[in-house]
Amino acid sequence: MKYELYFEYENKKAEKEAYDKVSNEYESGEIGYYHLPETSKKFKNIEFNTDYNEIVIIGIGGSSLGSKAIFEMTKNKYKTKKIIFLENPDPIDLYAKFKQITKPLFFVISKSGKTIETISIFKKVIKHFNLTKGSKNLKVITDSNSPLEKFATEWNLEIFNIPKNVGGRFSVLSAVGMIPLKAAGIDILQILEGAKNFRDRFFEKKEEHLLKKAAFYARNYKIYPINVLFAYATILNAFKEWYVQLFGESLGKNGKEIMPVGHIGSIDQHSFLQLLMEGMGHKTITFLKIDNFEINLKIPNINLPHLEVTDFVNGRTFEELINKECESTKEALLAKEYPIDEIIMDKLTLENIGELIMYYEILTSAIGGLLEINTYNQPGVEIGKTILRNKF
Template sequence: MTDYQIDPSLQQSVPSAEERMEEAYGALVREREEGIAGYYNLPEDSRLVIDEVEAQAASTPEIQAADTIVVIGIGGSSLGAKALDQALRPLHAGAKRILFLENPDPLELQAKFARIDKSKSLFLVISKSGGTIETTSIFKAAIEHFGLEIDGADRKRVIVITDKDSILNRYADDHGLQSYLIPHNVGGRFSVLSAVGMVPLTLAGYDTRAILEGARKLVDDFFGRRADHLLRKGIFLAEHWERYRINVLFAYGSYLEDFTKWYVQLWGESLGKIDAEGKRVGLTPAGHIGSVDQHSFLQLIIEGPRDKSVTFLQIADFGEDLTIPRISLKHIEKNDYINGHSFAELLNAECDATRESIAGEGIPTDLIRMDRLDEAHLGELILYYELLTSIVGAALHIDTYNQPGVELGKKILVTKFQTKD
């Protein structure tokens, strides 16, 4: 179970808030019914992907022998799976290792190549468009470094995930590579519950069906009007974005760091747009880890510009009872009040105290409190943020699913290299 607590100040909106909620809800219903955004259907549709992956694994010795999944992809093609892998790995010691080759940083690539044994690895090449320059470049480097025989002995070690009829899909067909398709109406940053995330996570050994089930329950609750807290929060953020321009996600759990990075891409790429009237709109995302960043960013929140809203993400049960020893240190006895309490108690008390201090300053806050960190709760969390993003986008009257600002930089990059040639 996940509990959602919205601070009273975050529920205050304009007199037309209820109308705006209905308008945003209707927009998401239309997106779902007309197929404008396909992520709403992934919790059901991706079950077939899992079935196919498991069947392939059962009949492929190379997959059975592999202990490492090498994901070659960037942005939406890697961040979601990376977030789930990081969050779940402490609970699944037997999961196969996943290495993410994302950034064309030569030092990092060489270091990661050195950790890969081709004979025990699978290579997943992920690109929705099929032509992502970072991904294709790293794939070429892997082919050369490991001597991958794409048309021979290593064919079953390489799996492609892309759009139907993309240039990467055509490459896979030409070489007889196993490929999985991303639905055409699912953008990269909304694709973690598609083959993009389900294939590597299933191969690694995680319970991906539970991830989908957690997501499905929230989809059903939202469209069944049992999760209107999402609408209230989304409308507040959209109505007051010019005052509260920055939305801070404070996650209290070290293994949620990659989740905050996924949220930053989802939020920034979806909500920073020019609207139909030519106005620049959007909310800036900031992802932080408690309690570490309490010792830095919190100062800016409390005494800096009042341009932020803050969401706290808390885990009720870490499944770990590590306790602070009953030891008294000379001259530091003032801290003995914490002796005998668990570190989970300490971390969550810090979360509660920080939220109380921020809310006391009149800064809008809300809390997402998960019972525990597992597949079902994380699947729900993924859908929570995807739905919230769509609600805010609908309320801002923008196209939540395009990214013209990103595409411009890609075009300029191409011209730079073409000019050099």
């Protein structure tokens, strides 16, 4: 993978401070996600009954977004079982998805073990699919000693624990993501290896672009309080949702924020680019692209009456079209003097997916450290939960 910064910024003091802060988190073991590439390897030996048609994940936010991001990126390239996500207590969505489920393996996932949306949907799943104590097609992923674990123990269900020092939005490389993805047939070792390789290079000071970017974002958050991720592939749609939670829940605290905005190119060029070109500015922009889609799908070399203006791409591949659209948009925004960076995946591989996840997690930690906030809590979310409880 390649990382390019298209802005000039020099602040070695801030870069060293960011490195020291994340290095201390890593070496002290205080924050657990750094070590998941090793600790999650134990899941490689777990065997699941393959006599299921679907993997069904019951979870929301950090319990589902990472798995969904990886599944959406891999489902068309690798042979996997279908994964259905039961996340939102939207009755129309739930009703439609229940009808798609034929022979499922269920995973109910909640770090706290009492997430209201998850447990409510779980109750409906139990009743609708006649699940009972000891059901072999029902697994639980939660914190040790959580209410959900206590339930699972009483029901004699298989339990996988989330490390206490791994927060939900940083948990995709833990049992939260790796167990369901392995059950779906994805080689999780390649994902973990990609994450490990990037982490090791970073702490060997071979990925200093990340520190420069973190320093720029943190030291200029009042000027540039919004980061736009422009991801140029439909299969990156769920990844941008994961990124939005990661940045939003981690970096919006104590009156400080870097607001994440996720878009898909080239679709959102037709809905958001106008604002970027002629709006107020004050945003950083990250382009994420796949250099080689590995599918040689060509635009036919045919001429249609009255549509000759489009013939300049005839005979070209769709890969060329989408990537040149990315380049053109980037050049247009550089001309507007936006601080821009670019992440280029040479091609879509499980190792690259693992690297991308670890890159964003370390970037988030580095920015949070420089902003002098607690990157890993979410007190603002808890208030809304209390208000909800009082409404019933």
